[in-house]
Amino acid sequence: MLSGLPRDFISKNKKIALKKQKQKTPTNEQIRAKEVRLVSDDDGHFGVVPVAEALEKAKEKELDLVQITDNVVPPVCKITDYGKYIYAENKKKKKQEKAGKTEVKSIRLGFSISEHDMQIRAKSAEKFLNEGNSVKIVLPLKGRQKALQDVAKEKMGLFLKMLEEKMEIKIEKEIGREPRGLTVSVIKK
Numbered sequence: 001m002l003s004g005l006p007r008d009f010i011s012k013n014k015k016i017a018l019k020k021q022k023q024k025t026p027t028n029e030q031i032r033a034k035e036v037r038l039v040s041d042d043d044g045h046f047g048v049v050p051v052a053e054a055l056e057k058a059k060e061k062e063l064d065l066v067q068i069t070d071n072v073v074p075p076v077c078k079i080t081d082y083g084k085y086i087y088a089e090n091k092k093k094k095k096q097e098k099a100g101k102t103e104v105k106s107i108r109l110g111f112s113i114s115e116h117d118m119q120i121r122a123k124s125a126e127k128f129l130n131e132g133n134s135v136k137i138v139l140p141l142k143g144r145q146k147a148l149q150d151v152a153k154e155k156m157g158l159f160l161k162m163l164e165e166k167m168e169i170k171i172e173k174e175i176g177r178e179p180r181g182l183t184v185s186v187i188k189k
Helices: 012-022 051-060 082-100 115-130 143-166
Strands: 035-040 044-050 064-069 076-080 104-108 134-140 169-178 181-188
Touching: 035 051, 035 064, 044 051, 051 064, 051 076, 064 082, 076 082, 104 115, 115 134, 115 143, 115 181, 134 143, 143 169, 143 181
Parallel strands: 035 076, 104 134
Antiparallel strands: 035 044, 064 076, 134 181, 169 181
């Protein structure tokens, strides 16, 4: 409870502020070390200096002294605008999260698919692979088609050859039988 209100009534901005207080990077007078390794945006490295001298230099430039690392002795501090520093850090985190995620895109082939349609699907699979996604190729089998799995595997092999002609691929999961048909997963080499 904050100021007599249940947690549900706290505004979104206050929740964000509470979260920031928990993760806050030490700045200016909050830095507890006696000496720091000082770095500046524009002037480069100042070396190891006392905290008081680092704070004076930051005040001269009308910027903040931000502690970047705390797991080294002496800690590394940077003379920069705190708001810009936090914005850049959040941007880096989002970029790393985005880079770590790969989607699985699905391409569906029919049992009696024509060669031209396979080329079109190979082109779209190439597009997905160039975007950094994994591609799952599915060939569903119905009724009597289930008895003709050899023909279906040949179709799947032909599609993979078409895709290999367009770009280098790595088969992540070999052609396998699933309850509804055949599947194979590929990624860009």
